[in-house]
Amino acid sequence: MDELSLKLNSSFAGKVVRKDLTQKLKQGANVPTYVLEYLLGMYCATDDEDGINEGVQRVKNILADNFVRPDEAEKIKSKIREMSRYTVIDKLTVKLNEKKDIYIAEFSNLGLKNIEISDKYVKDFEKLLGGGIWCIVKLQYFYDETAKDASPFLIDQVTPIQMPNMDMNEFIEGRKQFDKEEWIDVLIRSIGMEPTQLTYEVKWHMLLRMVPLCENNYNMCELGPRGTGKSHLYKEISPNSILVSGGQTTVANLFYNMGRRTMGLVGLWDTVAFDEVAGITFKDKDGIQIMKDYMASGSFARGKEEKAASASMVFVGNINQSVDVLLKTSHLFEPFPEAMAYDSAFFDRMHFYLPGWEIPKMRPEFFTDNYGFITDYLAEFLREMRKTTFGDATDKYFRFGNNLNQRDVIAVRKTVSGLTKLLYPHGEFSKEDIEEILRYALVGRRRVKEQLKKIGGMEFYDVHFSYIDNETMQEEFISVPEQGSGSLIPEGAMKAGQIYTVGVGDSGMLGVYKLETEVVNGSGKFESTGLGNNRNAKESIKTACSYFKANCKNISASISTTSKDYLMHIQDVNGVGMTSSLSLAAIIAMCSGALNKPVQSQCAVLGAVSIGGTINKVEDLASTLQVCFDAGAKKVLIPMVNAADIATVPPELFAKFQIMFYSHAEDAVFKALGVN
Known part of the structure; x- marks a missing residue:
């Protein structure tokens, strides 16, 4: 173990795992990272090599015996029948059968449908109703000849693959043992990346990807080349986010189903991420309008009432041309579908534009072999931090320049709040610490504003973002790297001609x-x-x-x-x-x-x-x-x-x-x- 791993094991005993173990097991089982690490956390939470090897073998056995592969579904069903009682690891989705007034479950890989499930589990784990969650499920088999419509498969017990509780005081005390650079590296390793292989700027981009998971109603987009891991965090790392692949959805699925009177994805998940933004389509004509309303206020109107939710919105997609070409011929939001591509009001609701082209394509050496937090532990920390805010963290030291309108200020404050939660959850930071976060937040919002200026013209002319030091009253202006320095026309006398x-x-x-x-x-x-x-x-x-x-x-x-x-x-x-x-x-x-x-x-x-x-x-x-x-x-x-x-x-x-x-x-x- 390197020095940081030793320190991490000492400060967070039992809450960390060696990430190379995840990689090894991941290759043999197509399950999300947080499912693997839940099991590794149960059986490999030690620094003893023999204990780790023994734990890994046990996890392999559990995955071999209990994890349901779609091609072996019939074999597992047979086992349940022959043994009368069997435990499976599968993704469980629940729906309400209003005709029978019961909840029915569907197993993703096992292929079982219409299995009655107790109301208790639905009340305790609402996400079963919205997209489903991975669970350890104890099943029984009982065939009743008289009950022709009833399934012989019975759900005995459901255990979601998530940590049962989170001691924030313990977490914050542990955080105090690390300096800023060490803590950044811990967070990067916890999502499976090796910080020693990444530049400082790329580390910040990796941190920003986590902000939607810890900040309520945060709207972020990341467009860039393929293979940079844009959707990985939202699909594999966090059990509190859902990735809408392909981008196709409905208002009922995303926001509110008026027929069933149930909340959609935004009410059930912390983050809703859209993969491949070019394919975002709504079957309903008012879909984009409702999305704009929600992104601006965290609420939306359906039927006679207004509904509120706290889910963040993330939009990821690919840029097929070089950024230089795109800036000269169009704008950086061009990959969005035509219905959105020139809708300045939609993009004005984006709090941050993450430059995916600055993140290198993933290579084997970018994945860590060192220790990081068990993914589920990290996810619970991020979820707990949604209950607090650091939006006013800058006010003691700085104020904003006059080019920032109200939407700009809200966007920057949300980014500052999210990054402060990640880096300084204990609330201890210096003026220099918060200035670094503020500058990064201003760049991300100005990138949005620069594109709005291209789309909407003079309505968005005020792009020269700055902040003012409360002590010295000195004003610092922020530029966006891909836009150039802004000094094409140099100061001082030029040559004649x-x-x-x-x-x-x-x-x-x-x-x-x-x-x-x-x-x-x-x-x-x-x-x-x-x-x-x-x-x-x-x-x-x-x-x-x-x-x-x-x-x-x-x-x-x-x-x-x-x-x-x-x-x-x-x-x-x-x-x-x-x-x-x-x-x-x-x-x-x-x-x-x-x-x-x-x-x-x-x-x-x-x-x-x-x-x-x-x-x-x-x-x-x-x-x-x-x-x-x-x-x-x-x-x-x-x-x-x-x-x-x-x-x-x-x-x-x-x-x-x-x-x-x-x-x-x-x-x-x-x-x-x-x-x-």
Whole structure:
């Protein structure tokens, strides 16, 4: 045992298990991890190697004798008949037979149906009614010739494969024996992963997967490549979550069955996870609307009454393209079905977007051979923590910046609460500890907001999340890794001949474009590169060259178009395709290069000019200014014809810039170069 395993065995004796034992047994029995570890916890809760080997053999024997494999169902039925009494391990699902006023059970692998079960078990274990749970079941066999409709199989005793109780005081005292890094590694090992093989960032992503299990009404999505273990936790590790495979469901199954007057999955499970989000469909037209209502408030209306539940919603799915391509051509919620893909109100209810592309594909060395909590013990801890909240943990040290609206604040607080429960269930943490959690929570929510901005436009312009230190009043801004740093337009003076503009690219999306012009001795040639085969962009540059030749003397008599060559390169910075709105920026770039005078620092020019000097209006000024701000612009040149559109720009966004209006091309050149 390594040092951490020794410490874990000492602090949580009898509550831990060697995870390689789970892996070995898992290969031979297709049962959830928590079922295996329940048995391992009963017979292998020791650090004595002989005792472990003996316990493993006993578990193997139990699985061999009592675990029901579907292909051996008839053989087990025969055993029950011959022995009159037999114990099986199987998944049990219960339904109410309202015609006979009895509860009837169905065995998943054994194939038995319509077996009467006592009301007592249904009252004690409600999840039997919603999706079923794994149980150790003692069965009897009694054939009665007079009772033709009755099954000869009788349920004698049902023991759910879950821990009977949880001593939270003991758990919290045990937690105090570990520092933060050690505790993170303990939690990672408890879900079967080896933390020494994972980066620090990936460890945090693994922890975030557990938050829906310990935080009520937490909505999270994780999209990424295949094979990264997105659904593993919800299917195998926790007996308190259910995975809806394929995504197909009904309002009655998920929320409330009005015919039977029974709660659906959200009322019976702590977490409802949807595998393969692309396949999410409701047979009912109002399904998505009810889901939105539930995700926002934790309640929903069915019939004449409103129902409340606390289940978290998790959406996992695959991204088939690279993230870079997806960001340039669409948005990161694209894998969702068409009914949701452009529904900004649905995605606004997401509290966190976990970047699945940052988690490596699972390899054998990523699975641990060391000790971790028995899965069921971990699950009970997570369940107990749902009764408390640490949503206000940040208030003592920090407050939120003004770009976070109420939904953003709720989302961040829920993430902070969930991660604090996982890492500091004893409530002891420093300012630095909570700041680390806060930054991580802000990144996950901003990732949601960045995609909402692409889907919903200016309604979600306020994406520049920040937090303020209550002591120093210093404001820290949070960026999202895949969005870049936000400083495409650098601070300080650029080289003469360089300028940035914003326009609509081939893809229909707004993008940033950098123009670089070199002016050298020559014979008056104009050359441009970087335009590709875009005819409109080439025409725009041709217009700029013609206008520059005809009007450069109006700007300065020292500009020559006969003894100098102008070499221009245009760069599509965001990769959204080339734009046709380059003419004015090209004129300014050529003047800047010819006069050897740089454009003002952090300046972006908007608008285009025709060969006759007409200034073209900027369409959708608000969204264009948002792109300027995201790129790092502080000064913006805007056509005077757009003055009336200022009312469409949110005041908070407009206040971020030094705005310079221009009425003609020469005016734009003077203002861009800072010439009075």
